[in-house]
Amino acid sequence: MAKRGKTVRIRGSRPGFWVYAGLAVVLVASVFPLYFSFLIGSGDASTLRDPNRSWIPGGNFFANAAAVMNDGAVNFWLALWNSIWSSTIIAVSVVVFSTLAGWAFAKLRFPGGPALLAFVVATMAVPQQLGVVPLYVLFSEIGWTGQIGAIIVPALTSAFGVFWMTQYLRQSVPDELIEAARVDGASMIRVFWTVGVTAARPAAAMLFLFTFVTAWNNFFWPFIVLDRQNPTLPVALSLLQSNYFVDYSIVLAGVVLATLPLLLLFVVAGKQLVSGIMAGAVKG
Amino acid sequence: MTATITDRGTASGAPSPGRPVRVLSFSQRLSRWDVKLSPYLYISPFFIVFAVAGLFPIVYTAVISFMDWDQIRRSGEWVGFDQYAWILQQPKFWVALGNTFSIFLLSSVPQLILATFIAAMLDRHIRARTFWRMSALLPYVVAPVAVGLIFNALFADNSGQVNEWLGFFGIGPIPWHVEPFWSHVAIATMVNYRWTGYNALILLAAMQAIPRDYYEAATVDGAGPFRQFWSVTLPSLRPTLIFVIITSTIGGLQIFDEPRMFDQFGRGGAGSQWLTITLYLYDIGWGEWNFGRASAMAWILFIIILAIGLINLLVTRSLVRDEGGRGPVLTRAERRAAARARRREARA
Numbered sequence: 001m002a003k004r005g006k007t008v009r010i011r012g013s014r015p016g017f018w019v020y021a022g023l024a025v026v027l028v029a030s031v032f033p034l035y036f037s038f039l040i041g042s043g044d045a046s047t048l049r050d051p052n053r054s055w056i057p058g059g060n061f062f063a064n065a066a067a068v069m070n071d072g073a074v075n076f077w078l079a080l081w082n083s084i085w086s087s088t089i090i091a092v093s094v095v096v097f098s099t100l101a102g103w104a105f106a107k108l109r110f111p112g113g114p115a116l117l118a119f120v121v122a123t124m125a126v127p128q129q130l131g132v133v134p135l136y137v138l139f140s141e142i143g144w145t146g147q148i149g150a151i152i153v154p155a156l157t158s159a160f161g162v163f164w165m166t167q168y169l170r171q172s173v174p175d176e177l178i179e180a181a182r183v184d185g186a187s188m189i190r191v192f193w194t195v196g197v198t199a200a201r202p203a204a205a206m207l208f209l210f211t212f213v214t215a216w217n218n219f220f221w222p223f224i225v226l227d228r229q230n231p232t233l234p235v236a237l238s239l240l241q242s243n244y245f246v247d248y249s250i251v252l253a254g255v256v257l258a259t260l261p262l263l264l265l266f267v268v269a270g271k272q273l274v275s276g277i278m279a280g281a282v283k284g
Numbered sequence: 285m286t287a288t289i290t291d292r293g294t295a296s297g298a299p300s301p302g303r304p305v306r307v308l309s310f311s312q313r314l315s316r317w318d319v320k321l322s323p324y325l326y327i328s329p330f331f332i333v334f335a336v337a338g339l340f341p342i343v344y345t346a347v348i349s350f351m352d353w354d355q356i357r358r359s360g361e362w363v364g365f366d367q368y369a370w371i372l373q374q375p376k377f378w379v380a381l382g383n384t385f386s387i388f389l390l391s392s393v394p395q396l397i398l399a400t401f402i403a404a405m406l407d408r409h410i411r412a413r414t415f416w417r418m419s420a421l422l423p424y425v426v427a428p429v430a431v432g433l434i435f436n437a438l439f440a441d442n443s444g445q446v447n448e449w450l451g452f453f454g455i456g457p458i459p460w461h462v463e464p465f466w467s468h469v470a471i472a473t474m475v476n477y478r479w480t481g482y483n484a485l486i487l488l489a490a491m492q493a494i495p496r497d498y499y500e501a502a503t504v505d506g507a508g509p510f511r512q513f514w515s516v517t518l519p520s521l522r523p524t525l526i527f528v529i530i531t532s533t534i535g536g537l538q539i540f541d542e543p544r545m546f547d548q549f550g551r552g553g554a555g556s557q558w559l560t561i562t563l564y565l566y567d568i569g570w571g572e573w574n575f576g577r578a579s580a581m582a583w584i585l586f587i588i589i590l591a592i593g594l595i596n597l598l599v600t601r602s603l604v605r606d607e608g609g610r611g612p613v614l615t616r617a618e619r620r621a622a623a624r625a626r627r628r629e630a631r632a
Contacts, residue, residue: 015408104326131341154337188322217427234429245548278489
């Protein structure tokens with residue numbers, strides 16, 4: 001990074017010290033903010049403002065975590081549970097419906113297909129903000145404000161998901177396979193089930209991960225429509241700050257707690273996420 | 285819905301043994317409907333949800349934006365373009381627009397440059413490849429709200445960590461939460477933290493698709509590493525760079541989470557230093573409960589995004605044309621395969 005000449009590849013040649021030094025800087029930059037929040041989260045109210053604080057975590061993390069968990073106004077456990085089940089439903093639903101639609105767009109010919117696919121892609125440019133006012137009016141009309149259903153239903157399908165599965169299935173399934181199955185008398189859904197779903201599995205796994213992470217971290221719409229008594233984790237975190245801004249050790253202990261589940265997911269599936277982003281990029 | 289198709293599939297797949305001839309024709313008829321209808325059934329969930337959560341809100345936002353909306357009665361009076369005029373006359377709106385673009389530029393420009401260099405490093409023949417890639421992607425799974433809280437602490441005005449570090453270099457404390465420009469820098473840093481690694485991986489994928497011959501040829505021609513990067517790598521990355529610019533533009537103009545969390549009040553600072561358009565929209569909508577104005581604001585934001593999207597479309601048209609070219613080729617192959625299958629069937 002420091003010396004341009006060295007970072008730039010002559011392909012296949014062994015990279016020098018500077019490449020590893022640069023990557024180490026990236027690693028530290030990625031990890032440091034998380035460590036910092038654990039550091040402050042394990043101290044007490046004065047830690048953040050103490051210029052001579054130690055870089056070794058203090059012993060208050062569990063006390064601070066308990067303060068977060070037992071805070072009746074923030075509802076941490078309910079928020080955790082809400083985040084888990086709503087993100088899971090959204091991710092499963094997006095994967096199922098995107099695989100179905102992607103299969104149709106990639107492998108079935110039907111009048112209007114290409115135009116409808118173009119329409120799906122075009123909807124990706126519509127900003128979320130354009131829908132929030134009427135959606136709020138709609139959901140308050142049917143009494144769903146404050147309900148997790150209000151954040152699940154609009155997210156049940158995704159234009160990105162449909163596009164992603166279409167691209168993947170178009171490249172990974174030979175048409176002869178479908179024709180052979182049709183000739184053997186398989187119904188459309190049978191062909192989808194045996195040929196399509198089997199082929200779609202790797203892309204479906206990545207779509208699940210992306211959708212899950214996005215749904216878990218989503219803030220704007222849940223913040224608007226959810227009750228303060230029935231939050232998701234990001235909404236609960238935002239409440240923590242307004243309740244505890246004088247004691248940042250509790251706020252950042254809450255951040256650590258809320259980030260842990262996704263860090264675990266990242267440890268387990270980070271490799272897939274990496275290859276998913278890279279696979280998606282080649283087509284983009 | 286799936287159940288319906290499965291039922292039909294079973295009916296055509298397992299004809300009842302009693303009357304084979306009639307059942308066969310029945311199943312053939314079923315099969316034709318199956319072929320015709322299935323694609324529409326498969327894509328219908330997307331369009332149903334989009335109708336409810338996408339199309340209806342867009343149209344209704346337009347309607348509400350022409351009204352003086354009363355959320356308690358859930359109706360409003362028609363006021364024409366008054367709400368738009370009101371928005372455009374607010375000095376706060378123009379401040380928010382300026383802030384949004386300032387934060388957007390401060391995040392996307394350094395982010396792209398950094399991401400390109402990180403990608404170039406990851407593109408080398410390094411050991412523990414996956415480990416380094418994952419370390420770059422790690423921030424992507426941290427919620428923007430969490431990032432906001434962490435960096436809010438890091439950028440504390442009085443003896444925050446960043447100011448302390450700057451002190452080592454003899455730089456006096458920077459008022460991150462007071463000066464508009466510095467608050468934009470701090471918020472842009474949060475955005476960069478979360479997205480640089482992600483974009484680096486996208487650019488890395490594009491770099492790996494560059495044929496090695498290009499570099500060999502460049503080496504033969506006597507181009508040094510820097511020249512190779514400038515004349516081979518960067519031009520090959522152009523379509524991907526455009527893609528990254530488009531996505532970060534759409535995301536950047538909608539920024540809400542990070543500025544919202546930058547202090548405990550969430551209103552964009554005492555003097556609107558870091559008020560963004562979406563933050564302002566939220567305040568008008570759910571702070572003042574003025575849905576007509578909030579809707580007008582949403583449409584103005586959409587028009588801005590559309591305008592920038594249109595410029596992007598003009599630039600990327602060559603890309604899109606390439607993409608569309610695949611359709612007919614595949615279709616013809618499909619048709620040939622179908623014809624072959626039909627011939628085989630006739631012979632049997």
